[in-house]
Amino acid sequence: MTRRISVHDVAKAAGVAVGSVSRVLNESGYASADLRQRVHDAVARLGYQPDYTARHRRTQHSKTIGYLLPNIANPHLAVHLSEVERLLQLEGYSLLVGTSEHPERDRELLNFFENRRLEGVIASPMTEYRDPATCPFANCKLPVVLVDRDLTHPFDSVLVEHRLGLRQAVKYLLTLGHRRIALFVSSAALRPGREKLIGYKESLEEAGLPFDERIVFMPDSWLESSKAHMAEILNFDQPPTSLIAIGTQLLSGAVHVACKMGLAIPEDLSVIGIGTADTMDLMYPPVTALRYDFQRSAMAAVRLIVERINGVAPTGVRHVQIASELIIGESCAIARKR
Amino acid sequence: MTRRISVHDVAKAAGVAVGSVSRVLNESGYASADLRQRVHDAVARLGYQPDYTARHRRTQHSKTIGYLLPNIANPHLAVHLSEVERLLQLEGYSLLVGTSEHPERDRELLNFFENRRLEGVIASPMTEYRDPATCPFANCKLPVVLVDRDLTHPFDSVLVEHRLGLRQAVKYLLTLGHRRIALFVSSAALRPGREKLIGYKESLEEAGLPFDERIVFMPDSWLESSKAHMAEILNFDQPPTSLIAIGTQLLSGAVHVACKMGLAIPEDLSVIGIGTADTMDLMYPPVTALRYDFQRSAMAAVRLIVERINGVAPTGVRHVQIASELIIGESCAIARKR
DNA sequence: TTGTATGCGTTATCAT
DNA sequence: ATGATAACGCATACAA
Numbered sequence: 215m216t217r218r219i220s221v222h223d224v225a226k227a228a229g230v231a232v233g234s235v236s237r238v239l240n241e242s243g244y245a246s247a248d249l250r251q252r253v254h255d256a257v258a259r260l261g262y263q264p265d266y267t268a269r270h271r272r273t274q275h276s277k278t279i280g281y282l283l284p285n286i287a288n289p290h291l292a293v294h295l296s297e298v299e300r301l302l303q304l305e306g307y308s309l310l311v312g313t314s315e316h317p318e319r320d321r322e323l324l325n326f327f328e329n330r331r332l333e334g335v336i337a338s339p340m341t342e343y344r345d346p347a348t349c350p351f352a353n354c355k356l357p358v359v360l361v362d363r364d365l366t367h368p369f370d371s372v373l374v375e376h377r378l379g380l381r382q383a384v385k386y387l388l389t390l391g392h393r394r395i396a397l398f399v400s401s402a403a404l405r406p407g408r409e410k411l412i413g414y415k416e417s418l419e420e421a422g423l424p425f426d427e428r429i430v431f432m433p434d435s436w437l438e439s440s441k442a443h444m445a446e447i448l449n450f451d452q453p454p455t456s457l458i459a460i461g462t463q464l465l466s467g468a469v470h471v472a473c474k475m476g477l478a479i480p481e482d483l484s485v486i487g488i489g490t491a492d493t494m495d496l497m498y499p500p501v502t503a504l505r506y507d508f509q510r511s512a513m514a515a516v517r518l519i520v521e522r523i524n525g526v527a528p529t530g531v532r533h534v535q536i537a538s539e540l541i542i543g544e545s546c547a548i549a550r551k552r
Numbered sequence: 553m554t555r556r557i558s559v560h561d562v563a564k565a566a567g568v569a570v571g572s573v574s575r576v577l578n579e580s581g582y583a584s585a586d587l588r589q590r591v592h593d594a595v596a597r598l599g600y601q602p603d604y605t606a607r608h609r610r611t612q613h614s615k616t617i618g619y620l621l622p623n624i625a626n627p628h629l630a631v632h633l634s635e636v637e638r639l640l641q642l643e644g645y646s647l648l649v650g651t652s653e654h655p656e657r658d659r660e661l662l663n664f665f666e667n668r669r670l671e672g673v674i675a676s677p678m679t680e681y682r683d684p685a686t687c688p689f690a691n692c693k694l695p696v697v698l699v700d701r702d703l704t705h706p707f708d709s710v711l712v713e714h715r716l717g718l719r720q721a722v723k724y725l726l727t728l729g730h731r732r733i734a735l736f737v738s739s740a741a742l743r744p745g746r747e748k749l750i751g752y753k754e755s756l757e758e759a760g761l762p763f764d765e766r767i768v769f770m771p772d773s774w775l776e777s778s779k780a781h782m783a784e785i786l787n788f789d790q791p792p793t794s795l796i797a798i799g800t801q802l803l804s805g806a807v808h809v810a811c812k813m814g815l816a817i818p819e820d821l822s823v824i825g826i827g828t829a830d831t832m833d834l835m836y837p838p839v840t841a842l843r844y845d846f847q848r849s850a851m852a853a854v855r856l857i858v859e860r861i862n863g864v865a866p867t868g869v870r871h872v873q874i875a876s877e878l879i880i881g882e883s884c885a886i887a888r889k890r
Numbered sequence: 891t892t893g894t895a896t897g898c899g900t901t902a903t904c905a906t
Numbered sequence: 907a908t909g910a911t912a913a914c915g916c917a918t919a920c921a922a
Contacts, residue, residue, distance in 0.1 A: 220899055231909040236901055243902090244907055266668045267614065268899035271605050271914050278648075286634035289627065296624035299651055308668070310616075311649050313637055330604045330646070466835070473836045497804070497835070498811045558915055569893040574917055581918090582891055606915035609898050894921075899914105906909075 219262045228256035239264070270331065278308045279519060280327040280356075282337040284315050288436055289462060289490050290508075291338060294361065297512030298336060305520055307333075317341050321350035328355055334519040338363060342404060357522035359515050364405045368531040370518045372511050376406055379504045379538025380413030380458070383486045386502075386540060387456045388421055391549035392484060394452055396429040398440050398459035398468055399488065407432050410488075414458070429454050431464070440467035448475055454483075455549045461489025461503070469497070480547035487545075500543035511536045557600045566594035577602070608669065616646045617857060618665040618694075620675040622653050626774055627800060627828050628846075629676060632699065635850030636674060643858055645671075655679050659688035666693055672857040676701060680742060695860035697853050702743045706869040708856045710849050714744055717842045717876025718751030718796070721824045724840075724878060725794045726759055729887035730822060732790060734767040736778050736797035736806055737826065745770050748826075752796070767792050769802070778805035786813055792821075793887045799827025799841070807835070818885035825883075838881035849874045 225232045230249060237243040238253040245253075256262070270276045279302060283291050299309045310332060312323045320339055327335055335354065338361040343349035345366075351358055352367040360371035387395050397414050400407040411432065418425050428450070431443045440459070444467060447453060459465035465487050469479065477483045479499065487503040514534040521527040563570045568587060575581040576591040583591075594600070608614045617640060621629050637647045648670060650661045658677055665673055673692065676699040681687035683704075689696055690705040698709035725733050735752050738745040749770070756763050766788070769781045778797070782805065785791060797803035803825050807817065815821050817837065825841040852872040859865040 218899085221901095222899080232900085233902080233910075234908060237908085240901080246907065249908075263663070263667050265899055266664075267605060267609050268914095269901075271609060271898095272900045272902080274914080276605070286624070286637060287631045289630070292627070292630035292634075293625045296630075296651070299624060299649060303651070308664075309649055311637060311647055313634070313641070325601070326604075326646075329601050470836050470838070498808050500808070556915085559917090560915085570916085571894070571918075572892060575892085578917080584891065587892075603915055606898095607917075609914095610916045610918080612898080892922085894919105896917105896919085898916095901913090903912080904910090906907100 218265065219260050220265070221262075223260055224253065224256045224262050227260055228252040274331075275333055276331045277306055278310055278330075278332050279334040279336060279523075280310045280312060280323075280330075280332045282312055282314055282320065282323055282327075282335060282339060284338070284340040285313055286311065293490050293508045294338075294512055294515075297509055298516055301512055301516040305516065307520070315340050317343070317348065317350065324350050324354045324356075332356060333523050334359070336361060336515050336519055340404070343367075357519060359519045359522070361511070361515055362405055364408075370522060370527070370532045372514045372518070372534045372536060374406065374409075374506050374511065374536045375538055376409035377413035377416070379488075379506070379540070380410045381417050382538065382540045383458050383488075383504050384414060384417035384421075387458075387484060387486065387546065388417070390456075390484065390546060392456040393423060393549070394426075394429065394454040394456070396431070396447060396454035396457040396459075396468075398431045398443075398457065398464040400436055400460060401432050401434045403434065433464075436460070436462050438463060440464040441471050444468040444471040445475070448472065448477070456484035456486070456546070458486045458504075459488065461487040461501075465489070465501075466497075480545050482550070484546035484549070486540075497545075499545050501545040502543040503541050504538050505541055506536050506538045556603065557598050558603070559600075561598055562591065562594045562600050565598055566590040612669075613671055614669045615644055616648055616668075616670050617672040617674060617861075618648045618650060618661075618668075618670045620650050620652055620658065620661055620665075620673060620677060622676070622678040623651060624649065631828050631846045632676075632850055632853075635847055636854055639850055639854040643854065645858070653678050655681075655686065655688065662688050662692045662694075670694060671861045672697070674699060674853050674857055678742070681705075695857060697857045697860070699849070699853055700743055702746075708860060708865070708870045710852045710856070710872045710874060712744065712747075712844050712849065712874045713876055714747035715751035715754070717826075717844070717878070718748045719755050720876065720878045721796050721826075721842050722752060722755035722759075725796075725822060725824065725884065726755070728794075728822065728884060730794040731761060731887070732764075732767065732792040732794070734769070734785060734792035734795040734797075734806075736769045736781075736795065736802040738774055738798060739770050739772045741772065771802075774798070774800050776801060778802040779809050782806040782809040783813070786810065786815070794822035794824070794884070796824045796842075797826065799825040799839075803827070803839075804835075818883050820888070822884035822887070824878075835883075837883050839883040840881040841879050842876050843879055844874050844876045 221232045221235045225235045235253050238245045238250050286292055302309050314320045314323050334357040336359050342365055346352055349367055358369045360369045362374050399410045402408040402411050415425055429447055459468055472483050479485055487501045559570045559573045563573045573591050576583045576588050624630055640647050652658045652661050672695040674697050680701055680703055684690055687705055696707045698707045700712050737748045740746040740749050753763055767785055797806055810821050817823055825839040
């Protein structure tokens with residue numbers, strides 16, 4: 215295996231010193247037209263390519279950020295990751311992605327990011343570490359930006375307004391005359407589920423309606439099926455006339471069961487989905503859905519982390535709110551008189 | 553900013569030489585029990601953490617591989633990427649992900665991967681470079697494993713058996729008495745679409761049925777809607793009685809239009825989907841679908857690249873085939889007599 | 891068995 | 907304006 219072409223080779227070929235090569239190539243410091251010419255000629259002739267790892271170790275910045283997340287297969291996260299990568303590319307950063315589904319791995323991964331000399335971390339961890347003492351993020355020397363998570367430790371973050379979103383959704387159903395609204399969302403152990411539940415409860419309370427935990431389903435895993443629970447619910451004396459559900463598995467399972475039991479949508483059951491555009495589009499009738507702008511969320515995350523890295527961010531912690539929007543489809547109808 | 557703890561600090565604290573520290577920590581060469589003890593004590597006391605970038609530049613391997621793909625938001629790719637990352641983690645590799653949607657970016661990214669000293673590349677590029685002269689992969693000094701792509705240049709690859717899969721699907725519909733089968737898949741410019749089309753044509757020919765290009769829709773983008781095309785098709789004198797479509801956007805759009813025009817599934821239109829489990833599960837009735845094992849595909853890709861990196865792979869190119877499986881749902885019925 | 895010294899490829903500092 | 911050289915942090919060949 216032959217050694218790679220280095221600045222030394224270029225310097226020798228051009229009859230100049232390595233320092234001059236570096237100065238020409240990086241346009242730092244002075245260099246005569248003649249010198250520049252000779253260096254560029256040599257570079258072209260030898261096909262020289264700079265070794266970024268060597269540059270990084272010298273300049274102390276790797277131009278790489280890490281994204282810590284539970285699972286890339288989750289459509290929400292995949293879309294966000296995709297957009298973040300695209301934007302980081304424009305900023306000249308690379309993306310190292312690491313998945314982690316438990317605290318020990320969180321710790322290991324953050325440590326790894328540090329020792330690999332990444333410059334920052336974007337994270338959407340699977341644990342929010344209510345006890346700050348056990349939080350691996352608290353000891354992280356790298357700038358951290360959280361995506362839709364509330365840690366007790368103060369970090370910059372991008373936060374979706376799930377609470378307001380749910381209020382919109384519930385309000386819409388109330389307007390249509392619904393009084394029994396089921397809720398199928400992710401676990402309250404993490405911010406997205408927790409905030410949705412709060413918005414849901416608030417809306418019911420303001421409308422003077424009781425909160426019935428039996429028609430609320432909040433499983434830990436986004437892969438879990440809602441079929442069994444939906445079947446049970448529909449057999450209640452007063453089954454829900456409407457449903458708000460997350461669009462990965464919970465929504466589809468529930469609709470599946472409802473259809474199987476002979477219920478028509480929206481005539482017998484009104485449905486509001488929550489999720490990305492594409493998973494939602496798979497349904498018929500077109501589902502009324504709560505969506506938020508992943509592009510904006512990704513833009514905010516990238517901006518926050520880059521500013522923090524460059525030291526142009528204010529000392530205090532910053533939180534960017536991402537609004538939800540209720541897209542009206544055809545999956546909701548006026549509640550049947552019973 | 554204070555300098556990081558290095559082997560020198562550890563050596564000084566332990567009263568030994570840097571070489572000894574390295575030998576103890578990497579368990580290379582001899583070290584007395586006493587020496588080991590003192591080194592480990594010092595490491596623990598100072599909280600020393602090795603700098604991987606420095607190690608990499610010395611050992612010449614970065615333990616990192618790059619994944620080049622068009623778009624992480626595509627569910628197929630996201631699922632594959634997810635699994636690849638998980639497996640690479642087990643093998644001690646990190647994953648640098650780079651998206652590219654055109655040849656120039658392919659070239660740039662591969663170059664970047666090389667100059668960043670990655671050890672290998674897994675790629676599912678958006679161009680197959682029929683002209684080898686323009687193929688950026690051909691000049692890549694890194695081991696390359698392709699995922700479901702045919703380049704003229706010989707690379708290790710993981711290939712889904714779309715052709716056989718489509719034959720299964722068509723055969724199934726033929727058995728049900730269908731004679732007009734529409735096909736909505738991705739463009740024939742890339743292997744997945746191309747192979748599917750071949751399998752489709754082969755099956756029709758063997759059954760003595762004509763190939764009608766008007767009921768075949770193969771758009772370039774996986775995001776494109778099939779609504780307009782489906783609407784047109786259904787107004788033909790002899791509209792298709794069945795449809796095979798990819799499960800991202802093409803299937804949903806088509807079903808959407810069919811439902812809107814008053815057609816029932818499967819009574820009036822039989823449907824077979826192609827895609828990942830979760831996107832498919834969103835539909836009712838449960839759709840009969842062509843699926844393949846992403847886990848196996850990812851396992852093969854990781855095995856191929858790791859073996860190639862370690863030099864334990866044979867000289868010749870290797871291709872791993874991934875079979876498709878037809879999962880019977882409730883979206884297909886016996887063709888109506890007309 | 892342990893210590894010393896060199897190289898990895900850059901960039902940056904300092905002479906010249 | 908340009909050249910020589912140190913330094914980044916580690917691993918390793920070789921000397922002791």
